[in-house]
Amino acid sequence: MKKLKSLMGKFVTSVVAMTLIVSSMATAAFATGHEDLNAGTYEVEASLTCFVQAMGGVEFGAPLLTGTTVVVNEDGTADMTLSFTTDSMTIYGVACENFIDADAGQIGYFDGSTWKDASYTKSSNTIANSAGEAVHYVDTMTFRLPSASDTYDLSLYINSNVMGVQFGGADAKYNATLTVNWDSAKEIGPPAETVPPTESSSQSSKVELVVEGxxxxxxxxxxxxxxxxxxxxxxxxxxxxxxxxxxxxxxxxxxxxxxxxxxxxxxxxxxxxxxxxxxxxxxxxxxxxxxxxxxxxxxxxxxxxxxxxxxxxx
Incomplete structure (x- = not known):
């Protein structure tokens, strides 16, 4: 019995040691943020949550996000661009056409201490708001990543042909959270400023400037x-x-x-x-x-x- 006990002790010790080695190797392979990436342009998987518990619980953000890219600069900073679309859903029998509206609220992000505005572009297409007005909805937003993290707090106004609400921001009742899977990062090009042109040509224009002062x-x-x-x-x-x-x-x-x-x-x-x-x-x-x-x-x-x-x- 003493011999059997000794062998079992050795066997258990070996299994524990092996488990620790495997765990260490797996951790080293995981990316925890943009600081683990070389300078370049990456496509990453991400999900957007803009959840409202009312109306039986409705997720407004997830269907609007269509793509995420990150440009890691030579100095280690990184800029993230989110691509958006519109979405249709039915709530209590009412058809809602949802979209992100820069004219109705802030498009921004939380940098760890304050809310900041993000840059954005609007689609050439329009969609009606609750007043029946044609709105050019936001189709991309770009912001400087404040830190290495897998979640970021955003400020987005999600509007519709029925009503709208601000997610995220200084006084918002609801949160807009972006979750990034950094392990999915796939390099698709060098940093934006060093991308070589496929074709190049030159033209000249007359430039005029009228300055008050x-x-x-x-x-x-x-x-x-x-x-x-x-x-x-x-x-x-x-x-x-x-x-x-x-x-x-x-x-x-x-x-x-x-x-x-x-x-x-x-x-x-x-x-x-x-x-x-x-x-x-x-x-x-x-x-x-x-x-x-x-x-x-x-x-x-x-x-x-x-x-x-x-x-x-x-």
């Missing part, structure tokens, strides 16, 4: 140097400044140069006041000073280069 900087066309003092004073003036409160403009210029008359050359320095231009009428004072004496009479000429920079202040 702007600015001008008036710089003198000619700076005259006094022959006796060898100095020439000038002013840079802000004109027609219509810019945001914190915005400003700076002007810098060449600090030195040369005036030339045939083969003769005179060196000069240039000093320009260093301060910000923020409103019409602001000025910068500048002075050109010739530092060498001319050998021959005549007209000496040169140039100064000015650089104008605009800063938004943000």
């Amino acid at each position: 702007g600015y001008e900087v008036e710089i003198p066309a000619t700076i005259t140097v006094d022959a006796s003092t060898k100095k020439g004073n000038y002013t840079v003036v802000a004109k027609n400044f219509v810019i945001p409160e914190k915005a400003y403009v700076t002007v810098t210029a060449s600090k030195s140069g040369a005036l030339v008359n045939g083969k003769d050359s005179l060196s000069f320095t240039n000093t320009l006041e260093n301060k910000k231009l923020q409103a019409t009428g602001d000025e910068l004072s500048g002075t050109v000073e010739v530092t060498t004496s001319p050998s021959n009479p005549g007209k000496y000429a040169g140039t100064i280069d000015f650089t104008i920079n605009y800063y938004s202040g943000n």
Whole structure:
């Protein structure tokens, strides 16, 4: 009996050890989120739940979701795109045509601390709301994945020809939950920004822009140097400044140069006041000073280069 007991003890120990090894191997193969994926574009299986317990319990979200893709960027961030359609159902004998309506409520997601708007596109097709109005329903929404998870809280307004309700969001009564099966991730291409074109061609268009606001900087066309003092004073003036409160403009210029008359050359320095231009009428004072004496009479000429920079202040 002692021998049998010893053998059984060894047998049980071996089985436990094998079970632990298998479990460890299986866990390593599972994907827990987008951080386990290389940069690229993936198709993944996902399900949407927008459940209302009233009316005997109705699931509005699941039939609307038709596809899910994820773009994992080179920096490890990821953007998810959900594709939607419309759905027909009958509740208490009433035919309902359900759809996601961006005009009636928020299309967004919870980033772990606050609700944020998601980008979305609308279908070229329309469907009637409860007022009989033709609505271009949401056919895709895209949002930045806030964390590695298999569930995400969304904000969707599901409307119909009967009535509508907000799922998810700050004050919503019902939840919209997306569940992602990361093990199903199938790579279908590189990241969107690096997808090579199948075919390429080029055209040109005239581009015009009318901006309410702007600015001008008036710089003198000619700076005259006094022959006796060898100095020439000038002013840079802000004109027609219509810019945001914190915005400003700076002007810098060449600090030195040369005036030339045939083969003769005179060196000069240039000093320009260093301060910000923020409103019409602001000025910068500048002075050109010739530092060498001319050998021959005549007209000496040169140039100064000015650089104008605009800063938004943000």
